[in-house]
Amino acid sequence: MTQAPNPQEPPPAALVHPVNSDRSPWNWLLLIPIVLPLLVPIYNRWTPKLFGFPFFFWFQIMFTLLAAAVTAVVFVKTRRGD
Amino acid sequence: MNVTEFVIVVVAFAAVSVLGFWAHRWRRSSDVSLEQWALAGRGFRSWVSWFVIGGDLYTAYTYVAVPALLFGAGAIGFYALPYVAIEYPLVFLIMIRFWSVSKTHGYVTTADFVRGRFGSPTLALAVAITGIVATMPYIALNLLGMQAVLTTIGIHGYWPLVIAFAVLAAFTFTSGVRAPAMISFVKDALVYLVIGVAIFYIPHRLGGWNHIFNAYDAHFKATPPGTASLLTSANQFQYITLAVGSAFAIFLYPHAITGVITTRNRAVVKRTMAALPIYSFVLGLIALFGVMAIAGNIKPLIGPTGKPDTNTVVPNLFQHMFPSGFAGLAFAMIIIGALVPAAFMSIAAANLFTRNIYKEYIRRDATDREQATTSKIVSLLVKVGALLFILLINPQFSIDLQLLGGAIILQTLPPVMIGLYTRWLHRGALLAGWAAGMIVSIWTFYLTPNVATHVAHWGGTGFALSHLGLHTETAIYIGFIAILVNLAIAFGGTALLKAFKVPEGTDHTVHADYFTDVADTRAAEPAVPAGT
Numbered sequence: 001m002t003q004a005p006n007p008q009e010p011p012p013a014a015l016v017h018p019v020n021s022d023r024s025p026w027n028w029l030l031l032i033p034i035v036l037p038l039l040v041p042i043y044n045r046w047t048p049k050l051f052g053f054p055f056f057f058w059f060q061i062m063f064t065l066l067a068a069a070v071t072a073v074v075f076v077k078t079r080r081g082d
Numbered sequence: 083m084n085v086t087e088f089v090i091v092v093v094a095f096a097a098v099s100v101l102g103f104w105a106h107r108w109r110r111s112s113d114v115s116l117e118q119w120a121l122a123g124r125g126f127r128s129w130v131s132w133f134v135i136g137g138d139l140y141t142a143y144t145y146v147a148v149p150a151l152l153f154g155a156g157a158i159g160f161y162a163l164p165y166v167a168i169e170y171p172l173v174f175l176i177m178i179r180f181w182s183v184s185k186t187h188g189y190v191t192t193a194d195f196v197r198g199r200f201g202s203p204t205l206a207l208a209v210a211i212t213g214i215v216a217t218m219p220y221i222a223l224n225l226l227g228m229q230a231v232l233t234t235i236g237i238h239g240y241w242p243l244v245i246a247f248a249v250l251a252a253f254t255f256t257s258g259v260r261a262p263a264m265i266s267f268v269k270d271a272l273v274y275l276v277i278g279v280a281i282f283y284i285p286h287r288l289g290g291w292n293h294i295f296n297a298y299d300a301h302f303k304a305t306p307p308g309t310a311s312l313l314t315s316a317n318q319f320q321y322i323t324l325a326v327g328s329a330f331a332i333f334l335y336p337h338a339i340t341g342v343i344t345t346r347n348r349a350v351v352k353r354t355m356a357a358l359p360i361y362s363f364v365l366g367l368i369a370l371f372g373v374m375a376i377a378g379n380i381k382p383l384i385g386p387t388g389k390p391d392t393n394t395v396v397p398n399l400f401q402h403m404f405p406s407g408f409a410g411l412a413f414a415m416i417i418i419g420a421l422v423p424a425a426f427m428s429i430a431a432a433n434l435f436t437r438n439i440y441k442e443y444i445r446r447d448a449t450d451r452e453q454a455t456t457s458k459i460v461s462l463l464v465k466v467g468a469l470l471f472i473l474l475i476n477p478q479f480s481i482d483l484q485l486l487g488g489a490i491i492l493q494t495l496p497p498v499m500i501g502l503y504t505r506w507l508h509r510g511a512l513l514a515g516w517a518a519g520m521i522v523s524i525w526t527f528y529l530t531p532n533v534a535t536h537v538a539h540w541g542g543t544g545f546a547l548s549h550l551g552l553h554t555e556t557a558i559y560i561g562f563i564a565i566l567v568n569l570a571i572a573f574g575g576t577a578l579l580k581a582f583k584v585p586e587g588t589d590h591t592v593h594a595d596y597f598t599d600v601a602d603t604r605a606a607e608p609a610v611p612a613g614t
Contacts, residue, residue: 053295
């Protein structure tokens with residue numbers, strides 16, 4: 001391919017330093033989806049079942065959705081300019 | 083041989099290969115540099131990044147091995163779930179710091195950062211070698227995932243793997259990271275389609291979820307202790323230490339880091355981290371195929387080594403449950419699912435060699451272009467190496483080595499992840515901690531027997547504490563023990579070296595570097611893909 005400059009190429013993006021810290025009280029929320037999946041005794045059980053799924057399975061699969069929800073909340077709340 | 087399935091897999095492979103070669107035109111740049119070949123100019127935006135990092139992290143091996151573990155070992159095999167659930171909240175804040183400091187200084191690897199932060203090429207070399215050693219068997223395992231599918235279709239011998247890897251190597255060479263990035267769209271679309279159908283259709287054929295889980299429970303009630311349908315007091319701690327250790331380890335792997343720094347700015351990293359658990363949810367469903375295979379009375383097929391290969395359980399389940407057309411699509415998903423991570427991994431391992439061995443010790447003044455060329459060539463060698471692993475050595479060796487790989491990559495946590503937050507630790511102590519962590523990982527792995535193959539050593543990642551003379555049945559993840567030893571030496575050694583005023587090296591980074599960002603302007607976006 002040619003070495004000619006590509007006119008469609010974006011100019012190099014300028015680096016900015018809008019913040020000097022990532023601290024926010026919202027970050028503490030991240031602990032919930034981290035700690036909850038590690039508490040084996042609360043979900044190491046067969047019942048109550050959901051749609052035929054033992055508790056052990058459906059409850060842990062729900063942790064992935066919890067992770068998505070909490071991480072999304074923290075992202076939105078710590079976005080600059082909010 | 084099932085001709086329908088074979089044809090579908092070949093057509094799918096040919097299609098993504100064309101895409102892979104064509105990908106070099108995507109977001110094209112006139113630059114011939116490592117920055118372009120390996121990171122696509124750090125320009126991927128949110129949705130692209132979600133596909134790319136998802137395609138990078140969830141490998142074909144995951145798709146076959148996680149269900150196979152649940153099939154063979156019961157509840158302990160489900161540790162992948164807490165692992166993939168906690169990983170993104172866990173690294174959410176860590177990865178934006180890594181993104182910023184790499185952007186500021188043009189770092190391509192974790193070892194680049196360690197060199198800049200601690201002023202120690204030796205510590206960087208340790209990190210780089212660990213990354214390469216941990217990645218090689220991981221690439222080999224993706225080959226085993228492909229092999230399991232080929233065995234199920236009824237194709238014997240290793241020749242298809244050789245052809246597939248040759249094509250993969252060729253388009254990775256020409257297109258760099260753009261190839262797996264572009265193919266990841268196909269891969270992920272197939273994953274969502276196949277899993278979306280399978281998760282309703284297969285239980286329907288097997289008589290419903292209640293029946294499936296009852297069969298699973300009955301199966302493990304009839305097996306000897308050590309495997310059970312729920313966790314036992316002996317393996318609960320192993321379950322969570324495996325989950326935590328793996329969650330930290332994944333974002334120390336070179337290919338994960340490469341994925342993260344191909345993104346455009348911090349907001350993209352954060353948004354992607356928030357959306358990636360969707361893949362984890364799907365992995366949770368995929369794991370359940372292991373349970374379905376028990377209920378469906380599926381047996382592992384005989385692999386090319388002449389022994390039953392548990393990785394064939396999921397492909398064989400698809401084979402039994404689906405008509406050939408759809409099974410072919412499912413097999414294409416697994417095979418394409420092997421290509422994307424294998425490409426990412428070989429690029430990432432090649433970068434470690436180029437940046438932290440070649441440029442550091444062989445040619446200090448290597449230009450951008452020369453670094454790109456070196457990485458391209460090394461990415462080929464890495465793939466040849468992975469192939470030879472499978473062809474010349476027993477595949478079990480790759481499986482064992484990859485298990486060990488997770489534990490040893492975790493030993494780079496103190497310089498990389500703690501290093502992102504503090505410069506307090508001393509480079510000498512970090513090196514000593516790393517060395518101790520490596521030795522403990524290897525030693526504990528050696529002492530653990532393999533229950534499945536009845537081999538006395540190199541058998542697993544659950545280290546029985548009774549080896550230490552403790553009167554207990556409890557086992558712990560070997561990487562977890564090793565990182566505790568590593569941290570103790572890193573912190574203790576730092577206090578000691580500081581007391582003796584041993585030189586600490588230069589920190590080339592400043593506080594503000596960890597918060598660098600790129601404005602989220604959309605105006606500069608080129609047409610995708612930029613044509614000629």
